Amino acid sequence: MAEEKNDIGGTLEGEDEGADDPNLQVELNVFRAQWMSELTLSSGASDSSGRLLRAKGLKRTQDVAREEKATELFLRAVQEEQNGAVYEAIKFYRMAMQLVPDIEFKINYSRPPDADRSGGSYMDNNVDGEIEDLLSYFEQELTLESSFPKICTPEMDLTPMHISALPREILMYIFRWVVSSDLDMRALEQLSLVCRGFYICSRDPEIWHLACSRVWGRKCTKLVPFKSWREMFLQRPRVRFDGVYISKTSYIRQGEESLDGFYRAWHHVEYYRYLRFFPDGHVVMVTTPEDPLLVVPRLRTKNIRMDSVLLGHFRLSQETDNQTKVFAVVCKKKEKATEFQRNRFCRRNPPPEAEHSFHVGLHLCSGGRQSFSKLVWIHHSCHITYKLTGETVITAFDLDSMYTPFFFARVKSYTAFSDQPL
Numbered sequence: 001m002a003e004e005k006n007d008i009g010g011t012l013e014g015e016d017e018g019a020d021d022p023n024l025q026v027e028l029n030v031f032r033a034q035w036m037s038e039l040t041l042s043s044g045a046s047d048s049s050g051r052l053l054r055a056k057g058l059k060r061t062q063d064v065a066r067e068e069k070a071t072e073l074f075l076r077a078v079q080e081e082q083n084g085a086v087y088e089a090i091k092f093y094r095m096a097m098q099l100v101p102d103i104e105f106k107i108n109y110s111r112p113p114d115a116d117r118s119g120g121s122y123m124d125n126n127v128d129g130e131i132e133d134l135l136s137y138f139e140q141e142l143t144l145e146s147s148f149p150k151i152c153t154p155e156m157d158l159t160p161m162h163i164s165a166l167p168r169e170i171l172m173y174i175f176r177w178v179v180s181s182d183l184d185m186r187a188l189e190q191l192s193l194v195c196r197g198f199y200i201c202s203r204d205p206e207i208w209h210l211a212c213s214r215v216w217g218r219k220c221t222k223l224v225p226f227k228s229w230r231e232m233f234l235q236r237p238r239v240r241f242d243g244v245y246i247s248k249t250s251y252i253r254q255g256e257e258s259l260d261g262f263y264r265a266w267h268h269v270e271y272y273r274y275l276r277f278f279p280d281g282h283v284v285m286v287t288t289p290e291d292p293l294l295v296v297p298r299l300r301t302k303n304i305r306m307d308s309v310l311l312g313h314f315r316l317s318q319e320t321d322n323q324t325k326v327f328a329v330v331c332k333k334k335e336k337a338t339e340f341q342r343n344r345f346c347r348r349n350p351p352p353e354a355e356h357s358f359h360v361g362l363h364l365c366s367g368g369r370q371s372f373s374k375l376v377w378i379h380h381s382c383h384i385t386y387k388l389t390g391e392t393v394i395t396a397f398d399l400d401s402m403y404t405p406f407f408f409a410r411v412k413s414y415t416a417f418s419d420q421p422l
Contacts, residue, residue: 067099067106070097071103073092073093074093134199138196138199152196152197168201171201172206175207176210177418177422180422182279182419183422186242208228208233211233212229216316239326241277244296245277245409246274246292247272247407249403251269254267255267272292275406276299282302284310285310285311285312286304287308288308300411311331314328327360328359329358354385355384358382359379361377370408372408379396380397382394382395
């Protein structure tokens with residue numbers, strides 16, 4: 001008890017000594033005066049708004065400082081994770097998330113870090129702000145966000161299951177349905193604009209390899225001189241399947257002289273040739289005077305009900321002079337005999353004694369802004385095979401002004417539906 005009293009007495013004596021200090025009294029008086037002035041100023045409405053602005057400015061300054069500190073901790077965690085120190089990385093990640101919960105979305109990856117900060121391997125040093133390898137950039141961003149990154153995240157809370165909950169294998173199968181057996185790579189490119197995860201999935205090498213194999217066959221196993229399967233599909237010459245090649249021919253023909261001999265008629269003749277290629281190697285050729293608005297919708301499938309339609313196969317040929325040529329063999333569609341025609345007493349439609357096939361050779365080139373959109377005639381002949389003797393007679397046609405080039409026209413309805421996945 002005696003010691004406690006002495007301590008209390010010593011404390012009181014220290015306070016008395018502090019009270020006698022002139023500097024302390026001056027500071028107390030200044031504090032009281034400042035306090036009273038603030039109370040007086042707070043009575044006015046304008047002063048209260050000024051105080052509110054000052055409070056907001058102070059809060060903004062604190063938020064900026066907190067975000068800078070969180071950024072430094074987050075980049076430190078990135079470096080630790082890159083060096084293999086997972087536990088240290090988790091500690092810094094947690095500290096950064098406690099300061100700013102969404103710090104990973106606020107980091108400016110296009111701005112180079114300071115010398116004392118880390119994570120430089122994840123920064124893009126392009127001064128112009130353009131990212132050369134966007135695929136690697138997006139993959140690194142998804143890796144930074146989580147140890148088990150998702151393809152995408154919902155923008156808002158949803159009651160039904162979001163597509164990001166699906167495994168990557170199922171998403172890739174959906175993407176193959178988007179491409180479909182018609183090789184609608186344009187739809188795949190549009191799908192890549194949805195988010196970073198869809199962009200990564202749309203650049204999957206397996207999808208583009210399958211597409212190249214459908215176009216150039218199973219022998220398409222080497223990338224040289226291309227860097228990726230996507231680059232090969234986009235740059236290597238090929239026929240297009242998402243539309244139709246159309247050739248328009250028109251000429252003036254002299255008619256017969258009138259009975260009285262005073263005048264002679266002239267006729268303006270106009271007709272079209274249509275070429276529709278399919279990824280499975282089939283080709284459809286139609287020659288008709290009908291307008292494209294009437295013919296093009298009928299060419300969506302190979303089952304066309306037109307008298308002038310020719311069906312066949314085509315192949316691509318890469319010549320030594322780096323020219324890509326298309327060779328096709330087409331013939332009249334064989335109609336199945338009906339039950340009435342099979343009757344032995346019916347002889348009105350005897351089987352044909354000869355088969356006609358047409359061999360077509362075209363040079364593939366680019367016309368205008370579109371790639372591989374022009375086909376120029378290089379060969380056209382008719383092969384007649386007689387069934388009784390097996391003899392084949394070949395008649396080659398002269399390629400004059402009547403053989404105008406084909407130009408490609410994209411048709412959206414051809415790829416509007418998917419019948420089979422890629």
